[in-house]
Amino acid sequence: MAGISDLPFRSLCYQFGAGLAFAEMFLANSRIWHTQQSRQKLANERELGIKAVQIIGADPDEMVKTAILNMNSGAELIDINMGCPAKKVNKNLSGSALLQYPKLVEQILLNVVQAVNVPVTLKIRTGWDKAHKNCLDIAQIAQKCGIKAITIHGRTRECLFKGSAEYDSIKQVKQYISIPVIANGDIITPEKAEEVFQYTKADAIMIGRGALGRPWIFEDIAFYLQYGKSKSEKSINEVKNIVLQHLKALYQFYGEKKGLQIARKHVFWYTQNCVGSDRFRRLFSCIDNANQQINALEAFFQKTNFN
Known part of the structure; x- marks a missing residue:
């Protein structure tokens, strides 16, 4: 979730x-590490929940330094990413490329x-490709090394995000x-959350893309698992208030x-199921003033509804 799971978005998810x-x-x-982008990724005292930081790399010494830096900056949990399938990450042996070694x-x-x-x-995928699924071996190594929990994405690196995730490997x-x-x-x-729980017997589930434009998915899932029925959908006015809260936090x-730049992609996700959203998003992408973004959103939500 690079470029997405920043403090404003995490705060909404925790909320x-x-x-x-x-x-x-x-x-x-x-x-x-001296850059503003790196500093903004460090643990933040305003974090509503557990201060958890995910680190990525392939050099053991640099990974240790990175973990210590984040711990000293307030991180309460360190997650090691060996699941990212991005080419620019894998070419440096980072992310899911490490599963080969x-x-x-x-x-x-x-x-x-x-x-x-x-x-x-630790976060991993099921393997590098379908011919080399080794998530069980990696999980056993992780357990032996003292890793406290492991997250498994039900695809290989070769799959990227294509096709459907499989859960047999996670179950195994x-x-x-x-x-x-x-x-x-x-x-x-x-x-789907209930189905995955029932089939894999996993201890927890991780939501990624399912939270884009819908950070309230966590309460929807919790409600469904507890009561066996769907929670009432958010009204247009409720969604508007969430979007405005998010944008103000981004500014x-x-x-x-x-x-302003980051707000555009989130607004795309929030409004994708709204009537007239295509035209609105094109206009919204041209706005270069925070007050104008807020005003445009308020006007749009006053006249739209869900498809």
Whole structure:
């Protein structure tokens, strides 16, 4: 969720019942730690929930330094990303590319766990490609190294985000390890959440793209799991208030210029199921003033409804 799971978005997710929300991927590259972008990814005292930071890299020493930096900055949990499928990440052996090198995986995990005194978790995919699914082996290595929980996205790196996630691999891992297993991939409705829980017996589920434009999905899922029925849909007015709250938080966190840019993609997701949203989003993308963005949204929500 690079470029998405910043403090304003995490705050909304926590507000609507998320149990844990990870900060954006923090690169294990000490040469860029001085940048504003890196500083904004550090743990923040305004975090509503657990201060959890996700780190990514392939050099064991740099990963240790990165974990220590984040712990000293207030992180209460360190998550190691070995699941990102992005080409620009994998070409440096980071993210899911590491799944091809179990010995290096073991070295990174062991070194980071021993270096910090906060819990360390791991995010992976089922393998590099369909011919080399090794998530069970990686999960067993993780458990041996002291990893406290493992999240598995039900696709290989080769799959990227194409096709459908599979949950057989997650179910198998759950049967063979004792640390908590978190299921991830294509969980975008409460019904799907219940299905994945029932099938995999996972200890928890992770929501990614399902929260885009719908950060209240967490309370929807919790309601469905508790009562066996869907929660009432948010009204247009309720959605408007959430969007406005989000945008104002973006302006405050990033400043107006960058906040305006980031707001555009979130507004695209929030309004994609609204009548007349195509034309509105084209116009909205041209607005370069925070007050004008707010006014345009208020005017749009006054005259629209859901498709």
